Amino acid sequence: MTVALDADFFRRWMSAVSAAVDREADRLTELDSAIGDADHGANMRRGLTAAVAALEEGVPSSPGAVLALAGRRLISTVGGASGPLYGTLLRRAGKVLGDQESVEPQRLREALHSGVEAVAQLGSAARGDKTMLDALYPAVEALGDSGDDFEAARRAAEEGAETTVPMRARRGRASYLGERSVGHQDPGATSSALFFAALADTAGTAATGEPA
Amino acid sequence: MSAVSGRVGVVLVSHSRQVAESVAHMALGLAGGADVPVAPAGGTGDGGLGTSSELITEAARRVDRGAGVAVLVDLGSAVLTVRTLLAEEDELPPGARLVDAPFVEGAVAAVVTASTGADLDAVAAAAAEAYGYRKA
Numbered sequence: 001m002t003v004a005l006d007a008d009f010f011r012r013w014m015s016a017v018s019a020a021v022d023r024e025a026d027r028l029t030e031l032d033s034a035i036g037d038a039d040h041g042a043n044m045r046r047g048l049t050a051a052v053a054a055l056e057e058g059v060p061s062s063p064g065a066v067l068a069l070a071g072r073r074l075i076s077t078v079g080g081a082s083g084p085l086y087g088t089l090l091r092r093a094g095k096v097l098g099d100q101e102s103v104e105p106q107r108l109r110e111a112l113h114s115g116v117e118a119v120a121q122l123g124s125a126a127r128g129d130k131t132m133l134d135a136l137y138p139a140v141e142a143l144g145d146s147g148d149d150f151e152a153a154r155r156a157a158e159e160g161a162e163t164t165v166p167m168r169a170r171r172g173r174a175s176y177l178g179e180r181s182v183g184h185q186d187p188g189a190t191s192s193a194l195f196f197a198a199l200a201d202t203a204g205t206a207a208t209g210e211p212a
Numbered sequence: 213m214s215a216v217s218g219r220v221g222v223v224l225v226s227h228s229r230q231v232a233e234s235v236a237h238m239a240l241g242l243a244g245g246a247d248v249p250v251a252p253a254g255g256t257g258d259g260g261l262g263t264s265s266e267l268i269t270e271a272a273r274r275v276d277r278g279a280g281v282a283v284l285v286d287l288g289s290a291v292l293t294v295r296t297l298l299a300e301e302d303e304l305p306p307g308a309r310l311v312d313a314p315f316v317e318g319a320v321a322a323v324v325t326a327s328t329g330a331d332l333d334a335v336a337a338a339a340a341e342a343y344g345y346r347k348a
Binding site for chain 1: 256257260261262263264265266288289292293295296297299
């Protein structure tokens with residue numbers, strides 16, 4: 001069965017991310033207080049609340065425009081590095097999706113892959129640096145050739161976030177901690193996993209026709 | 213462009229409003245009160261620690277005299293936000309450039325160089341050169 005990925009699907013996805021970040025904000029902040037500056041939960045909550053509010057004001061007519069608008073709002077409201085990083089992820093993905101009214105899952109996978117590459121380039125980071133990339137790359141790969149294995153992507157993102165625990169941070173404020181960054185899960189990888197959990201939830205809801 | 217074009221503008225982006233304002237003050241002071249458009253863009257919009265893309269774009273527009281704008285940044289989200297704004301064609305004035313330089317020393321070098329009427333390339337080069345000066 002193919003899920004219709006239209007603008008409304010993407011709007012609901014962003015709402016689901018916002019709700020998940022809202023629920024997990026304390027945990028994100030707690031993780032960030034161990035190796036960062038303890039603002040990740042509040043920053044992400046502020047950014048996603050603003051993004052969802054912008055999407056509710058006027059729902060853009062294409063998936064690409066939804067992601068572009070959400071990304072733009074994240075860049076202008078988050079206030080920390082996660083703003084430009086997630087903003088770039090969504091905007092690049094939105095650009096790849098273009099102005100088609102609905103997109104195939106394979107196309108979404110390509111768009112997300114391109115977005116993750118843009119994040120890596122912006123942050124001059126790679127897998128293994130203990131960043132959001134350690135959740136994002138495995139998640140996009142787990143979407144599979146058909147691009148619609150959303151549950152596999154959810155699991156891969158969560159497992160990817162867990163793999164950051166023994167890593168030593170090589171980017172961001174946590175990198176100043178050196179060895180002391182080892183033993184803590186990366187907050188950015190954790191919030192990245194929430195994006196994919198929300199995607200799976202949104203796709204599941206679309207497939208069963210049940211309201212969230 | 214004919215006639216005398218304006219000075220290169222300088223934007224100073226820090227996580228802290230006080231740091232950005234103080235470095236602007238110091239750079240202008242060390243440049244002998246030169247007539248260079250300098251604007252700090254420090255902290256978040258509500259005065260906290262962080263980066264505000266709105267403060268950065270406002271500052272860049274304020275110092276744009278058509279000769280280019282050198283943007284100096286401290287670290288982390290300041291760097292990433294400016295890179296992201298530059299990736300969007302319409303966010304910053306044409307001729308805005310992220311300068312790879314140490315924040316304080318680079319700001320002084322940029323403002324002093326801009327005060328001579330130098331172009332953006334020269335301002336950026338002077339700021340970047342500050343990396344080469346060893347202190348010990």
